[in-house]
Amino acid sequence: MLLHPKAGRNAVESLSRAAHIWYYAASLVIVVLVARHVVHVVFQGQHTRPLEITFFAVLAAYVHGPLRTDHEYYAAAARRGLQTARALKDNVMLQTRRETLEYTGNTFVHGIFPRWMSCITTDEPENVKAVLSSRFEDWALPEMRIKSFLPVLGKHSIFTTNGAEWQHSRAILRPAFVRDQISDLACIDRHVNKLIAHIRASITATPVIDLQALFSMMTTDSISDFMLGQSTDLLGGDAPQDSYTFGRYFDESMQKIAWRARLGWLTMLRADPELDEYSAFMRAFVKRFVSDVRDKSGMKNVDTRKYVFLDELLKSGESDEVICDHLLSIFTAGRDTQTSVLSYLFFELSRRPDIVATIRAEIKELGREDPTWEDLRNMKYLNWVLKEALRLNPPVASNQREAVRDTVLPVGGGADGKAPVFVKKGTNLRYLPWVMHRRKDIFGDDADEFRPERWEDLRVTFEYLPFNAGPRICIGQQFALTQMALITFRLLQAFKTIERRDDRPPIQKLGVNLSMLYGCLVSLTPA
Numbered sequence: 064m065l066l067h068p069k070a071g072r073n074a075v076e077s078l079s080r081a082a083h084i085w086y087y088a089a090s091l092v093i094v095v096l097v098a099r100h101v102v103h104v105v106f107q108g109q110h111t112r113p114l115e116i117t118f119f120a121v122l123a124a125y126v127h128g129p130l131r132t133d134h135e136y137y138a139a140a141a142r143r144g145l146q147t148a149r150a151l152k153d154n155v156m157l158q159t160r161r162e163t164l165e166y167t168g169n170t171f172v173h174g175i176f177p178r179w180m181s182c183i184t185t186d187e188p189e190n191v192k193a194v195l196s197s198r199f200e201d202w203a204l205p206e207m208r209i210k211s212f213l214p215v216l217g218k219h220s221i222f223t224t225n226g227a228e229w230q231h232s233r234a235i236l237r238p239a240f241v242r243d244q245i246s247d248l249a250c251i252d253r254h255v256n257k258l259i260a261h262i263r264a265s266i267t268a269t270p271v272i273d274l275q276a277l278f279s280m281m282t283t284d285s286i287s288d289f290m291l292g293q294s295t296d297l298l299g300g301d302a303p304q305d306s307y308t309f310g311r312y313f314d315e316s317m318q319k320i321a322w323r324a325r326l327g328w329l330t331m332l333r334a335d336p337e338l339d340e341y342s343a344f345m346r347a348f349v350k351r352f353v354s355d356v357r358d359k360s361g362m363k364n365v366d367t368r369k370y371v372f373l374d375e376l377l378k379s380g381e382s383d384e385v386i387c388d389h390l391l392s393i394f395t396a397g398r399d400t401q402t403s404v405l406s407y408l409f410f411e412l413s414r415r416p417d418i419v420a421t422i423r424a425e426i427k428e429l430g431r432e433d434p435t436w437e438d439l440r441n442m443k444y445l446n447w448v449l450k451e452a453l454r455l456n457p458p459v460a461s462n463q464r465e466a467v468r469d470t471v472l473p474v475g476g477g478a479d480g481k482a483p484v485f486v487k488k489g490t491n492l493r494y495l496p497w498v499m500h501r502r503k504d505i506f507g508d509d510a511d512e513f514r515p516e517r518w519e520d521l522r523v524t525f526e527y528l529p530f531n532a533g534p535r536i537c538i539g540q541q542f543a544l545t546q547m548a549l550i551t552f553r554l555l556q557a558f559k560t561i562e563r564r565d566d567r568p569p570i571q572k573l574g575v576n577l578s579m580l581y582g583c584l585v586s587l588t589p590a
C-alpha cells in the first residue's frame with residue numbers, strides 16, 4: 064500500500080519492558096474473561112466445563128503467539144485506545160483527529176485492533192468524492208455501524224441496509240419527501256409558535272433558558288406531527304406521559320448507539336437489556352399510530368387535509384414492522400440533526416448581536432409577516448448563516464464506510480501524498496466533515512471563525528458535506544433547510560436580542576450527532 068511518508072510515524076512506539084509484561088498479563092485476563100462470556104452466551108449456562116476448558120486452551124494458544132511476537136504493536140494499540148478513550152471523555156476527539164491529519168497529511172492509513180483490520184482516515188475532498196460518488200459501488204456502510212443501529216432501527220431501515228435492500232428503502236421513502244415544501248411550512252409553523260409561546264410564558268419566572276432542550280422538544284413535536292399526523296406535543300405542556308417517555312428513551316438510545324458504534328465488535332459481548340426495553344417501548348409507541356392510520360376510523364382530532372408522511376409510506380404496501388423501521392429511522396435522521404444545528408447557531412447568535420441585527424433587517428426588508436417557502440429560500444443572508452453553522456458544526460461530524468472490494472483512492476499516497484492509494488477489501492474508512500470544513504487551505508485562515516459573508520463568493524463541492532453526497536445524500540436536506548430557516552426567522556421576529564448566559568467554554572459532544580455539552584443557555588428579549 065502506498066503511504067504518505069509521515070503516515071503511521073507514531074504507530075509503534077517502544078515501551079518499557081515492565082509495560083509489556085503488564086500489557087501481556089492484562090491481555091490474557093481479558094481473553095479469558097471474553098472467552099468465558101462467549102461460552103456462557105453460546106451454551107446459555109448449560110453444563111459445559113470440559114468444553115470450556117478445551118475452548119480456553121485453543122483460544123489461549125491461538126492468541127498467545129501473536130501477542131508474544133507482536134506485543135509492541137498491541138501495546139501501542141492499547142495505549143492509543145486509552146488516548147482515544149481520554150479524548151472522548153474530554154470531548155476533544157474531533158480536535159485530536161484534526162491535529163493528527165494536519166501532522167500526517169490529509170489521508171493516513173493505520174492498523175486498528177485487532178491487527179488484521181486496517182483503517183484509513185481522511186479529510187481529503189477528492190477521496191471523499193470517490194467513496195461517496197465516483198466509486199460508490201466499492202463502498203458500503205460498515206457492518207459494525209449497522210449492528211450498532213440494529214436494535215433500535217430494525218433490519219429494514221435505510222440506515223441499516225446496503226445494496227438492493229437500501230435501494231428499496233430509499234425508493235419507498237423518497238416519494239414521501241417530494242411534496243413536503245408547502246404543507247410542512249404550516250406544520251413547522253405550528254410548533255415554532257408553540258416554542259415562542261412557551262418562552263414568552265416562562266421568561267419572567269426563568270430568564271435563562273436552555274434553547275437546546277427546547278429545540279429538542281420542538282423537533283420531536285414537529286417530526287411526529289409531520290410523520291404520524293399527531294404531535295407528541297411536548298411543548299404544549301399537557302402531553303401524555305408516553306410522549307415524554309418516548310423522547311427520553313430516544314435520547315438514551317442514541318447515546319447507547321453512539322457507544323456501540325465506537326466499541327465495534329466488543330458490543331457483541333454484552334447484551335443491553337435497557338436498550339432492548341427502550342426499543343420495545345419506542346416501537347410500540349410508533350406502532351399504535353400505524354394501526355390508527357391503517358384504520359382511519361380510529362383516528363381522533365386528525366385534520367384529514369394535511370399531509371402525513373405515514374399515509375404516503377403505507378401506500379408502499381409494506382408490513383407494519385417495515386413501516387415502523389422507516390418511521391424510527393426518519394425520527395433518528397431528522398430530530399437530533401436539526402436540534403444540533405439550531406442549538407449551535409443560536410449559541411453563535413448569542414455572542415454575535417451584529418449577525419442578529421443583520422438577519423432582523425433582512426426579515427424587515429421582506430415586508431411580510433408570514434414568509435413563503437420561496438421567500439425563505441431567497442433570503443440570502445439567512446441562508447449564509449445556516450450554511451456557516453452547518454460548516455463549523457455539521458451534526459454528522461464523522462462518518463464511515465467499508466470497502467466491499469479492492470479499490471483505489473485518488474490521492475494520499477506516494478512521497479508527496481498525491482499518488483493514488485490502493486485499498487484492500489474490508490478496509491474501514493473514516494471521513495471527517497468537521498475537520499474538512501475547517502481546513503485553512505480550503506476555507507482560508509479564518510476557517511475557524513463564524514463568518515456568514517464568506518458564502519458570498521464561496522463555491523463548494525465535496526469540500527462541504529453536511530448532508531453527505533452521491534447516491535446516499537440526505538433525503539431530508541431541503542426539508543431541513545426550509546424548517547431551520549423558518550424557525551430562525553420566527554424566533555428573530557419574536558425576540559430582538561439573544562444574550563449568552565453561560566461562562567463555561569462551549570464544548571461540542573460527539574454522539575450519533577454533535578450536541579452542546581452544556582446546552583445553549585441564553586436569555587431573550589421580546590421584540
Ligand code: HEM
Binds near residue numbers: 401
Ligand atoms: C440539519 C439537518 C440534517 C443533516 C445535517 C443531515 C445529514 C445527513 C447525512 C450526513 C446523511 C448521510 C448519512 C450516511 O450515509 O452515513 C443523511 C442521511 C439521511 N437523512 Fe439527513 N440530515 C438532516 C436532516 C434530515 C431530515 C429532517 C430528514 C428527514 C425528515 C433526513 C433524512 C435522511 C435520510 C432518510 C437519510 C438516509 C439517506 C440514505 O442513506 O440513502 N435528514 N442526513
